[in-house]
Amino acid sequence: MKYIDEFRQREAAQGILKKIYxxxxxxxxxxxxxxxxTHAISKxxxxxxxxxxxxxxxxxxxxxxxxxxxxINRIIEFCxxxxxxxxATFGDMMRVPGTESSLxxxxxxxxxxxxxxxxxxxxxxxLANPGKEIILYAxxxxxxxxxxxxxxLLAKEKGIQNFSAFTLHKLTPPAMKALLDSGxxxxxxxxxxxxxxAIIGANAYKFLAEEYQAPCVVAxxxxxxxxxxxxxxxxxxxxDRVEIEIQYKRVVTWEGNTRAQRILEQVxxxxxxxxxxxxxxxxxxxxxxxxxxxFDAEKKFxxxxxxxxxxxxxxxxxxxxxxxxxxxxxxxGKICTPESPVGPCMVSFExxxxxxxxxxxxxxxxxx
Amino acid sequence: MCLGIPGRILEITGAxxxxxxxGTRKEASLMLMENVSVGDYVIxxxxxxxxxxxxxxxxxxxxIVKDIIGDVSS
Numbered sequence: 001m002k003y004i005d006e007f008r009q010r011e012a013a014q015g016i017l018k019k020i021y022x023x024x025x026x027x028x029x030x031x032x033x034x035x036x037x038t039h040a041i042s043k044x045x046x047x048x049x050x051x052x053x054x055x056x057x058x059x060x061x062x063x064x065x066x067x068x069x070x071x072i073n074r075i076i077e078f079c080x081x082x083x084x085x086x087x088a089t090f091g092d093m094m095r096v097p098g099t100e101s102s103l104x105x106x107x108x109x110x111x112x113x114x115x116x117x118x119x120x121x122x123x124x125x126x127l128a129n130p131g132k133e134i135i136l137y138a139x140x141x142x143x144x145x146x147x148x149x150x151x152x153l154l155a156k157e158k159g160i161q162n163f164s165a166f167t168l169h170k171l172t173p174p175a176m177k178a179l180l181d182s183g184x185x186x187x188x189x190x191x192x193x194x195x196x197x198a199i200i201g202a203n204a205y206k207f208l209a210e211e212y213q214a215p216c217v218v219a220x221x222x223x224x225x226x227x228x229x230x231x232x233x234x235x236x237x238x239x240d241r242v243e244i245e246i247q248y249k250r251v252v253t254w255e256g257n258t259r260a261q262r263i264l265e266q267v268x269x270x271x272x273x274x275x276x277x278x279x280x281x282x283x284x285x286x287x288x289x290x291x292x293x294x295f296d297a298e299k300k301f302x303x304x305x306x307x308x309x310x311x312x313x314x315x316x317x318x319x320x321x322x323x324x325x326x327x328x329x330x331x332x333g334k335i336c337t338p339e340s341p342v343g344p345c346m347v348s349f350e351x352x353x354x355x356x357x358x359x360x361x362x363x364x365x366x367x368x
Numbered sequence: 369m370c371l372g373i374p375g376r377i378l379e380i381t382g383a384x385x386x387x388x389x390x391g392t393r394k395e396a397s398l399m400l401m402e403n404v405s406v407g408d409y410v411i412x413x414x415x416x417x418x419x420x421x422x423x424x425x426x427x428x429x430x431x432i433v434k435d436i437i438g439d440v441s442s
Contacts, residue, residue, distance in 0.1 A: 001390050003374040003409060003421055006430055015437030036371055090414075118415020120397060140414075143372065147416040150399040195372045198411060198419040221371075228433055250426035251411055251419050260400040260418060350371075 003250065007222030013365050016227045017049055023231075023238045027053045029186055030233060031322055033176060034193030035062030035350025036221050042355035044223040046230070049364035054234065057185070057322040060175050060275060061193060062350040063139040064092040065320055068274040071168050072344075073098045073306025075137050078166075079106045079113060082301070086112040086129060088122035089137040092348040097341060099307050103137075119151035119165075126155070126163040135297045136165040143195040145169045145286060146260035149267035152288070152295050166297035167288065170273050172196050173204050174284035178275075180212050185322055189215040189233045191226070194248040199264075201256025205244045213242045220248035223365070267292055274308075276344065277317025316343035319352050326353040333357060372411040374421050380406060387412055 032038055038058045041047050047056050060066045076098040079087055087103070094104045094115060107113040112132075116122050122136040138148045148165060155163045172193060179185060192205055197218045208214040215236040219229025229247040236243060246252050264286075273285025288296040297303065310317060314336070315329035326332045326345065336342035338354050345353035375389035380398065387396050389412055397416045398404060410417035 001374075002376070003426060004390070006426070012433055012437065016433060019436055118397075120415050143413055143418065146400050146418070147397075147414045150397065150416065154399070195411065195413060195418065198372070224433065228429070228436075231436065247429070249429055250422045257400060257419050259402050263400060 004222060007220065007224040009224060010365065013044075013224050013227050016224070016231050017365060020054070020227075020231050020234055021051055023234050024051055024053065025238050027055070028188040028234070028237050029055045029057055030189050030191060030230065031057045031059045031179070031185070031187050032191040033059045033061045033172060034196065035065070035348065035352075036195070037061065037191055037193065037219070037226060038352055038355050039350050040221050040223065040226050042359035044226070045359070045364050046223065046226055050230070054230075057187070058319070058352040058355075059179065059322055060278065060320040061172075062345065062348050062352070063141055063144070063170065064096055064348040065316065065344040065351050066170060066175075066275045066277070067096070067139050067168055067344070068276045068308055069099065069310055070274065070306040070308030072096055073308075074303050075166060076101050076103060076106060077306060078301070078303050079103065079111045084131075085133045085135055086114060086125055087135050087137055088114050088116045088125055090139070091115045093137060093139060095341065095347045096344045097311065099309055119148045120154070123151060123155055123160060123163060126160050130162060132162060133300075134163050135301070136163070138165055138167045138169065140169055141172050141193070141196050142199045142264075143193075145268065146199060146257075146264045149263045152267050152292055153263065155295055156292070161294070164295045164297040164300045165288070166303060167286065168273075169268070169286040170275065171270070171284050171286065172200070173207070174281050175275065175278070176205075176208060178278060178281045178284070179321065180208075180214065182321070187214065188237055189217070191229055191233060192216050192218040194218060194220045194225070194252060197246075197248075197252045197256065199257050199260050201254050202244055202246050202252060203254050204256070209242045209244050215242045216244045218244075218246045218248055218252050220251065275320070276310075277320040311342045314343040316345045316353070319345050326356040327360070329353070372413040372418060374409050375412050377404060377406050377408050377410060377417075380404070385417065387417070
């Protein structure tokens, strides 16, 4: 598999890891922002392979996990009440527990809720069911937003009137800024998300270097990418440099995908957004522009506010902020498992708790 | 959720493409792309091609990795 196999060479990964050991220095805390990185770092045993003075902290990089309990409850209550609708959503959203139920439980009780792989799948459902209203329940960061925006443009172009979207999209750089502003974490650098940056461009992180002196490296998701990205970041820290660097140059540019950006900006506008564990972050969300009101489920239907309560004893909020590791949550692995998740971080394969639970005993690459 | 897989464009029909993703044929939209042709590799995410894969840069990254490993002073 081209562009995959070359970046999974074990010997090369071991070689870079040895160089990381050779760069040994003071204690550093590096945050990986993206859930796909969290998953890869756990899956390939990278966390356990690093020298003990390099600590990887998982950030709020799983869109399912950062969706507030209130927003999860809103769609569940909506499904309970509405009769002539089909809700289409991405797979991970099905199992996220709300306060009293989940979409999966609603489906089991007979509600028409379907998993789509692409937002375009919701359009197909709309065309096949002209007598029903189809609501795309969409979460996701900047990687996913242009795909939803393009779908809405297509719905408008084709005059599909029984389709709308309930969107809870969030933006990555404002969350990074909020974490640094909180002062709760002692962070020395960021491993930045490859596919988010493929869209927004690496220039989006310049403020982190200029205003916060936080070095950043945008890395890909294969094990060699992640380890190479960490090497670049650790080298910066060792040399007291503060730069934005791109490891994942085969996909990421400084400007990003300008066409995708234009499509995103045509359909969405920036707004404040509530993040699980963090609360309201100014200008960190997106909402549909007024001219797309016909496709805005929140304008087309009544989607009431939901109870914004964390499950009892669940530490997902602090895990998302990087303040706790999953095994510091009293529920982890006991009451809360991937088979029976209490909090969202145990649901998605990108969730920090799910990654720790599944791969927590991974052997380090160097010795495994 | 931000998972993206590289695939090779096999066929383009309007704004849609047939793409070979790790041996599986998938349909993906090219609405977010400019100037792509059959044979190009793209990252596929949620049914859309979101960015081209640059072959020259991929080779360059592998060369840099090799240089780091081989450089006794780094």
